[in-house]
Amino acid sequence: MRSDKSWLAHISAGLGLSALVGVLCFHFPQLLTSREFRAAYTEDFARNLLLIGLIAAFVLGTVSILRNRSRGVALLGVGSAAIAVLLGGATVHFNRIESTPYSLGLDWFVISLFFSALVFIPIERMLAVRPMSPLRHGWRTDLAYFFMSHVLVQFVLIAVTASTSTVAAFAAFPALKAAIQSLPVWAQFLIAVFVADLAQALLHRAYHNVPRLWRFHAVHHSSRRMDWLAGSRIHVVEILMTRSAVLLPLVVLGFSAQAINAYVILVGVQAVLAHANLRINFGWLEYVLVTPRYHHWHHARQAEYIDVNYAIHLPLVDMLMGTFKRAPRGEWPAEYGVMKLETVPEGFWAQTLMPLGPKRTYSEYVGHDEG
Template sequence: MSPSLKNTLIGLLVLSLIFFVIERVFGKVRGPLIRRGWMTDVGYWFFTPFVTRVFSKGVILLPAALLVWCGVASVADFQSKAYVGFGPLSHQPIWLQALEIYFISDFLGYWSHRIFHGGKWWAFHAVHHSSEDLDWLSSIRVHPVNDMVTKFVQVTPLLLLGFNPWVTLSTAPFFTLYAIFLHAKLNWDFGPLRAVIATPVFHRWHHSRQREAWDKNFAGLFPFWDILFGTYYMPKGRIPEDFGVAGGFPQDMPRQLWEPVRNLWK
């Protein structure tokens, strides 16, 4: 079902209230309610469900179409939600599949995230890093190309491996909601669990312009991947600051959407 303008507005108001309490009551954040870049992020809040998400869903249909073409599934399977996958992986208990799916999805997300930090890909991802006053709403600032490629990379291998498609597709809303929390203006690191699960401090270091934090903390859920591949950065007794793109980046949505495309012809 397509999102309605009313539901999108209600979602913004509800999350604004929730994170007002989380950031300003529990997190003891001070400062103006309407910070720099707020209007840009609100623009993305409405742009994403009506434009970006439509294209992203189209990309995710590609592996489903391949399964139908190969005779592994039918269009009716996906329409009725009766299709549970194929092969030995689909015969596992749902809880075990869920653990494997989220673990693999985070691994794939880690590498797609790293790829977006280099070459021509960076300009598309720089949109997300352009927030100079980082909070929960900054998480929604994502270029459509960045969103489409990330979802394609995370979902396609799992569907083609035969995992339950509905558990696989549940990763998209989960990682979206968790990303909103990770961007929150909070100095929470979960203490002894700081290296087990991603936290606001962990991810906010990723957004910092401080030189030592550059190209660190790519994982969306499990910092294990950053520890394994040498990109983990969580200095004790310090908190991330100075957010944004080194050298600057357009701060209005129309130029942010166009700048990466224009960069392709440089």
């Protein structure tokens, strides 16, 4: 397929643009990098990753140009890498980090995208439910969501922290907090996963049953192809609502920072894994943990799966809510997406604006031009 032939060019473009962003992060760390995420990596790690990106962008882009495949995309990769080198490359001077009330999480975006793609693209090629190119229909839209959710991480955290802290001040339970805080971190983590998953599942069900909320959540369900990147398609309003609803009980009940941080890591891993294009049979684990097949059926374009499998981590939560439904053994959905495709438009900006305006149908709706 044409998308397969242009892989090297697109990888070159992705790495070249990422390298350029990385150099800018070195020049303006206080504005472009996340304060919380900076503590998770060293300057040497960032420089080495930048160097690898620059070399790979030049090599892959040059190969694509010589093979005359997607030359425009390849030139974007080589050109971006060249500009990055002119701005300092991997030896760029590191400016002192000044204090700012907010910043963009471009470092979080670049590193997260790099390693997610590095891990999941090869695995999905080997163990796919349905073989498809990473450059499948709609990948640019999902990449835009991935970008926005990571770049706006600090603003989301500020909004969520403000809302949860305000409510927590009026809902203190000293005895319960003391009991939870007396537990070891591993026990707090397990309880936090259950409490957070229950809170999110209840809100998730509301998204499906309250028409106004569904219009925001329909954006997530509009994906017609399921893979590691598809899980990023979430409306920013839903991100704010969900993060607040999930973190609120954890803050109110007094879980330790270590337990909450461990839960946040689990969310990041499982959210990607649950949407991944992986045919792995987890067997009895499908009764214990939310797996790709379990969550894929939640996205199925079939009436009998519209109101089931809301849990993000634990099927036990769905069992308690009466919404657990295990699919026939070994089977996967024939089709994904909302039931009324024409109600969700194509493209990031159109989907962002869709829930804010009147209900309507669109001529360019999700997957309208797919065969």
